[in-house]
Amino acid sequence: METLAHPADAAINRRLTKEEKIRFLREMFRIRRFEQTSLKYYNLGKMGGFLHLYSGQEAVAIGTVSLLGENDHLVTAYRDHGHALAVGMDMKACMAELFGKATGCSKGKGGSMHFFAPDKKFWGGHGIVGGQTPLGLGLAFGLKYKGLRGCCLCYLGDGAVNQGTFHESLNVAALFKLPVIYIIENNGYSMGTSQKRSSSFQEALAKRAEGYDMVWDVFKGEDVYEVRAKTQIAIDRAHNDSEPTLLEIQTYRYYGHSVADANAKKYRTPEEIERYKANHDPIRIWSRRLMEEGILTETQIENIDVEAKEETNDAVKFAEGSPFPSEDEILSDVYWEVDHQTDAAKYGRYFFNS
């Protein structure tokens, strides 16, 4: 294992081209703008349900996803827009999903919390806290079973670590030696509950891995270099030794838990939020780096942001111009056999509307 003076010097980061570094910035701006724009249209009543925004956490999704290769997969919870855009899901389809339109990534059926893109090895978007954690295990099991050199990144929150399924998953991951990497995106709060009020822990939540004889690490999630350098170590372990890792990445969310969080400004101080934005914002930090490295000027960075903003506006136009699903869509995509009108679907009644 290499010991590094600075994560920028990690082999995985030294290899980066200028174009790749610029792409990371663009992707983070796209996520930031996507969230701001969706918030605006949510508040205009164009969307229903919940909207959990990822703003502040961008470097985690961008940094980790940038490391994924051919057989590497990911699965996350309901705060999923950042991961979705990071894996390359079409922004228009993502926006249309929020608008509940037929052109949405799930045809308007899943909504904000339930984005999926199997073609991009992104297995959701899961609304039940902790519900995705055994799925990460299963994806890793599948890879090992098929003899593929790959891994699964499974993201969860600092609140989700207290679901039983997660602990069951940690044990099985270590026991079966599965190439799964659990990534706790620790933004300090689960809804209105601070980490201290939800978890019994010492030093780090990830230290719980020790109880399962699993390797763990904890680090800051504000710098793409650091996220990449530390995550790559876990990916190598998964690829080379088929061993799981538990990572805890410290981050922060700028908005309330969801847009419906009535107490968003009560359980933490405005100063705390401002302090994070001023000193730890992943986009600011990455922008500064690219300027220091002489890769981009301030004006060029502004232009990238403007392009991202324009792209989200186009996505809104697309979403607004798209039709809602037709009524018969309520009853399609329930059973594969029925959708494909196979022989199996010929026997027995499937739907019971009277």
Added chain:
Amino acid sequence: MPLITYREALKNALSEEIERDENVFILGEEVAQYNGAYKVTEGLWKKYGDKRVVDTPISEAGFIGMGIGAAMLGLRPVIELMFWSFAYVGFDQIVNNAGCVRYMSGGLVNLPLVIRGPANGGTNVGATHSHTPENLLATTPGLKVVTPATAYDAKGLMKTAIRDNDPVMVMENTLLYGEKWEVPDEEYLVPLGVADVKRQGNDITLIAHGRAVITCLKAAELLAAEHKISAEVIDLRSIRPLDEGTLLDSVRKTHRAVVVEENKPFCGVGAQIASTLQEAIFDELDAPVGRVSSLDGPAIYSPPLEKKQLPDAARVIAKVLDLC
């Protein structure tokens, strides 16, 4: 009588019972310091403190089971689920422990506990958050299930549920929390297992529970105004125990019935009721028992589509016109 919201009615019930019985306490996610995700417990932590209003981590199986264990010692936990959909994480605790322990102990143990929270569709939160498990849980002998449709019933049923010596599942509705009804200041209880005739009528009986009751009342008004059909509306209030007597009396009078629910049709509450009616008063029926339910797919997100998925007055009226 004062008009208060369904939410306030529930809160008042909780507050009164906390004051009445030192064994009553509230347990759940964000119930204390955050004041409840849907504000049902607003102000209670401030008033009653850490002992009586307890915030838990996101560990449904753990804290539901904890409530059951505490009930074994005679405490009376009121366990809040932020959504009944999250009960699925703790299903084993509810069904195997809360549902079966009394029986398996040969009656040595009883579990005076309440599990409460919203169980409804219609808020575009998608399939994982829109489950309505009243039928699922009512299939477990040992559990009781109630589904208040008004603020009056919410308060009365909640107080009774807390005093009941068996596990009672109270299924509320986020779309009703802000609605107002008349609720008396003086104390009252609504017994479990007693349906309520919410509107008198002669031509057909509409049988519903939860928010579907409100839908049926709207439909009944339109049926009277536009079709000269006089519909009686029965609110089950309680799914198990089920007040069969009130249903049978009504249908003996009207000779027709439609069962309306926001749940899915397969083995829904309506299926149980249709079976009861045909078995008990087959000769009194002038038409098959009709059913109106949510369209039989997982809850769709798309807001205008979800509206269509849930039963509305138009669908109830169409079914009634089919049968009359």
